[in-house]
Amino acid sequence: MVKIAIIGGSGVYDPKLLENIREEKVKTPYGEVKVKIGTYKNEEIVFLARHGEKHSVPPHKINYRANIWGLYELGVERILATSAVGSLNEAMKPGDFVILDQLIDFTKNRVYTFYDGEGSPHERKFVAHVDFTDPYCPELRDALIRAANELGFTYHPRGTYAAMEGPRFETRAEIRALKILGADVVGMTQSPEAILARELEMCYASVAIVTNYAAGISKTKLTHAEVVELMQQKSEEIKLLLMKAVEYIPKIRRCACKDALKGATG
Ligand SMILES: O=P(O)(O)O[C@H]1O[C@H](CO)[C@@H](O)[C@H]1O
Numbered sequence: 001m002v003k004i005a006i007i008g009g010s011g012v013y014d015p016k017l018l019e020n021i022r023e024e025k026v027k028t029p030y031g032e033v034k035v036k037i038g039t040y041k042n043e044e045i046v047f048l049a050r051h052g053e054k055h056s057v058p059p060h061k062i063n064y065r066a067n068i069w070g071l072y073e074l075g076v077e078r079i080l081a082t083s084a085v086g087s088l089n090e091a092m093k094p095g096d097f098v099i100l101d102q103l104i105d106f107t108k109n110r111v112y113t114f115y116d117g118e119g120s121p122h123e124r125k126f127v128a129h130v131d132f133t134d135p136y137c138p139e140l141r142d143a144l145i146r147a148a149n150e151l152g153f154t155y156h157p158r159g160t161y162a163a164m165e166g167p168r169f170e171t172r173a174e175i176r177a178l179k180i181l182g183a184d185v186v187g188m189t190q191s192p193e194a195i196l197a198r199e200l201e202m203c204y205a206s207v208a209i210v211t212n213y214a215a216g217i218s219k220t221k222l223t224h225a226e227v228v229e230l231m232q233q234k235s236e237e238i239k240l241l242l243m244k245a246v247e248y249i250p251k252i253r254r255c256a257c258k259d260a261l262k263g264a265t266g
């Protein structure tokens with residue numbers, strides 16, 4: 001049973017952070033998932049490339065339910081994810097790390113739950129309304145914060161992520177509106193990924209890496225190439241941060257994530 005997983009977003013496609021890597025295909029009610037499993041300091045870790053190893057899957061077409069269910073099948077309890085984001089907050093500059101603590105979901109055309117009642121393609125045929133007040137696991141957030149602190153990286157211990165449908169980037173007016181609504185950064189993948197992990201009572205946290213200023217704030221045209229380029233520049237730091245954070249993950253789960261379904265099913 002592998003308890004910890006890393007989901008690599010844009011620019012984070014291979015588990016070079018791990019050793020003794022093997023590939024596994026996991027069958028799920030939502031389709032098959034391909035993961036890599038390796039070790040770090042004798043700890044087994046699953047690595048999942050969110051967009052596929054060649055970034056062939058755009059954010060609005062990712063099979064989030066298969067991905068999260070697949071990690072659950074492997075026994076994963078703790079998920080650390082990376083997210084490349086645009087910044088709306090002048091204090092959060094390109095290259096900065098943001099340990100997300102909140103999200104606002106503006107996606108439109110995704111599938112957000114495992115609990116479709118009778119229609120569920122698995123044995124969990126109930127209705128569930130989980131609490132999502134705090135979308136990210138406090139214990140994993142603390143591990144990421146401690147790691148960033150110890151490594152001396154420029155980081156922000158909190159940040160609100162606006163999840164947009166994409167795959168286009170935002171308009172100037174959308175970024176103006178998101179700023180009024182209190183978003184700090186903007187991306188396209190935290191929803192439904194975070195809620196699906198919570199629905200399976202898995203701990204989830206994401207370290208956002210600011211790759212650009214958002215539309216209307218950036219002085220230059222937004223490009224995916226710029227996003228991947230900056231992520232590649234930061235790949236060493238991202239690897240160090242994730243591996244140091246793994247060392248700080250408590251062995252015993254004391255967070256509410258593990259009881260997310262209690263009271264949620266009526
Ligand atoms: O969130 P990750 O997977 O890092 O990807 C980010 O990078 C892409 C835009 O360049 C979008 O998919 C956005 O969500």
Ligand SMILES: Nc1nc2[nH]cnc2c(=O)[nH]1
Nearest residue numbers: 084085086186187188214
């Ligand atoms: N939606 C969105 N996602 C991003 N990922 C990296 N930069 C951006 C951005 O400006 N907008």
